[in-house]
Amino acid sequence: MPFFNDSDELGTVMRELWVTIADDSSISSPLLSSKLIVRFHYKEPDGQITIDCSDGENMVIEWGDCEKQPVVEMFMQADVAHKFWMGQVNVPMYLLNGKMVAKGPVNKALALLPAIKPAFKKYPSVVRTTLNRDL
């Protein structure tokens, strides 16, 4: 059974998670320095979120359709995203077996993985706050 019941739940959690990341300069600084626009596409339930760090100062988070042209796009099942933020995804293995698809100059995006790892600790409390669900 999928962790997220529908796109609304997925969107609520992902938006809040990225707002939390944006508010923590220790995590957001390296992401802003990259000046990347990254879009995550989710399936089952479906949804997409765009993280725009292009001005290097503010992180703009947009859930749903967005006209901005992403530099890098990542595609995955919503359950894979959930496991990722729980720190349970072996990213190299998921890239080898195709459970994660990366489009664009992936080296820049993958280089940011160590920088966002501290956000794994924030994810359970985001889920608790937004969905009233313990992990």
Added chain:
Amino acid sequence: MKLNSFIFNCPTRVMFAEQESASIASYAEDLGIIKPLLVSDRGLVENDVLRPVIESLTDSGIPYETFYDVPPDSDIDCVNKAAEFAREKECNSIIAVGGGSVLDTAKVVNLCLNQGSDLLANQGLNILHEKLSPFIALPTTAGTGSEVSFVAAIKDLSEKRKLVFGSRFLAPDLAILDPTLLLSLPGKLTAATGMDALTHAIESLACSVTQSPLTEIISIEAMRLLFEHLPRATRNGDDLDARAGTLVASTMAGIAFTNSGVGIIHALAHATGALFKTHHGLTNAIFLPHGMRFNKQESCQVFARAARSLGYADRQNDDTACDILIGKVEELMESISIPPRLRTIGVPAMEGELLEHWSELVLEDPSIMFNPRYATTEDVIDLYKRAY
């Protein structure tokens, strides 16, 4: 010991035999090749390396078009020219004869023929979902393993970076391993490309989160073949048995790394090559012993298993067996005249902004994600200083 989860693919059929390139027409017919684009480089054409392939196609009445303008480090412009030419001539397939640059170019040309010519839109990992046009690869070096790998890298000269393409659908349908195609390869290139293959084998062995019993046994056998045959092939290019040994080893190492990845040594070599245009295999070789020592705390057991399987260690503890293996790599490098220092291959003494930029390139290289030990900026600078 608990096994990793793993996935193992080898979609490429591999045919090994002396002079098998002269039978390419029969394989082409099996694959539905009607009119291939023959991709290669001028040096190989001038050395008559393509003759058996051309004779086989001609004798069998298979029409073909040629694109021989692949440079040593291929770029977007070259791929676009070849793809446009193939479209204009209505080629339905690719036959590539050459080293890593030729084979990678052919992979991306095949991608363009099937997915459109916007290379920037097609870069990435796993974005293909279906088979491409029939593709036969005939390697003329024993190093890159590109004849069986799922990845290709093409230079974007305007942005001074490499575009990375990765999908199992990029792999050739068939790799014909014909050691006679390697006979004209000079000793220095034989040594450098062979060390590239050895680096693939050793790094794939060390990728602790993605390696498997399948990649481990393939890597170790590739190492055994290279330790045995690379010195002979380097000393005497006409030694066909030695050429065969290195060629098969290179393909095996290619199968291993395309399934488990490479690590920090490739990241170091990619960054160094990007800035100073050093030879990839040679740069890998110089970083190899240093990278193995860096990874020793995570890879000691698997390196020790390899040392014992290769007969270099017996009852010594893992730590000693691991050191013995690193020593054997250094002995091999010395025996084939690989210089041990970066300074001798044109890498300058780096400091300040240049060193910072270089270390950023190392740490953003996708290979480093597979490395068993996390590396910091200080770590990669230390490795540079040791190798310099």
